[in-house]
């Protein structure tokens with residue numbers, strides 16, 4: 001019985017059907033008309049093992065109209081972007097206005113969609129039915145804003161201004177206060193430099209969380225950076241806490257120095273320490289809001305993407321342990337690039353396939369991973385590029 005699963009612009013000869021209980025692709029001459037792929041795309045192959053390996057329960061993911069965030073992450077090169085982009089396309093195809101965001105400094109959304117989505121602004125993705133916007137976050141874009149929010153400007157005057165101490169800046173400038181402060185404490189610039197990229201991602205996420213302009217977007221999909229970077233991102237507010245306390249200490253020193261000047265120069269103006277409602281605290285509060293969104297099981301899910309190798313599985317296991325510790329909800333694990341069964345007698349393929357089956361067994365025994373819904377995704381014999389290919393991949397994974 002044929003189960004129709006056709007790529008929009010792929011020739012009608014690409015189909016998925018059942019032969020003696022096994023799911024089989026057949027196509028010898030699939031061409032993507034007007035798209036990028038050409039020539040033979042999929043050869044006949046059995047997907048019996050894949051089809052039987054746990055569905056993603058896409059119905060659960062697509063059903064609610066309330067806003068949901070999906071973060072896809074894992075080791076480098078496992079297929080995070082392809083899976084995230086295919087999920088975003090699938091949500092849009094099901095009528096959800098969707099935004100797909102890359103937080104990986106080495107963006108590949110543009111490559112994946114085969115469209116120019118660069119520039120650090122939301123851009124519409126062409127070739128999908130519902131609105132689908134894409135954003136490749138570029139840390140430089142909001143550098144100046146972040147610097148001013150974090151008090152990271154180098155000039156003493158600006159720093160003093162931001163603390164309400166601008167009237168003393170002239171006198172202090174002569175004394176090279178900046179050098180004195182830098183010697184006394186880790187520089188604000190240094191703190192800002194480390195945190196700016198991560199703060200920016202939070203600020204961008206805040207746009208989607210807070211701004212009415214984006215409230216109609218019911219699915220936000222994140223293509224995250226490889227594991228370590230993503231974990232640091234998710235723990236940002238803790239990091240930011242310590243940055244704030246350093247900056248606050250620095251402020252106290254400046255305030256004390258400025259007080260000394262008031263007595264020397266006989267100024268009468270009161271120097272107010274900034275209260276709890278200062279800009280840094282407000283920023284911290286807003287960031288905590290994002291942090292809470294990422295930890296809410298009703299709004300967020302982190303999908304781990306991996307490949308069937310021992311190294312990747314071990315990293316995924318550690319990733320899940322860290323996410324669990326951070327209270328980030330995880331339900332699904334995609335094992336991508338599985339070699340499908342084949343009727344050919346390729347020795348290399350059968351050895352690899354056997355090894356992959358063994359690794360799938362390891363997942364079942366892994367205490368971190370065994371409880372997750374396992375989604376098996378086949379290795380395709382063409383790169384996944386462009387909306388038609390992403391739709392095709394999405395139909396294999398997200399069902």
Ligand SMILES: Nc1ncnc2c1ncn2[C@@H]1O[C@H](COP(=O)(O)OP(=O)(O)OP(=O)(O)O)[C@@H](O)[C@H]1O
Nearest residue numbers: 076077078079080081082108337378379380383384
């Ligand atoms: N199931 C698959 N079958 C065939 N090719 C695939 C599959 N999944 C991913 N690829 C290809 O592998 C390459 C890497 O995929 P992708 O960019 O999605 O990985 P990534 O994890 O996001 O990488 P990075 O960590 O570098 O951002 C791409 O060329 C993509 O087309």
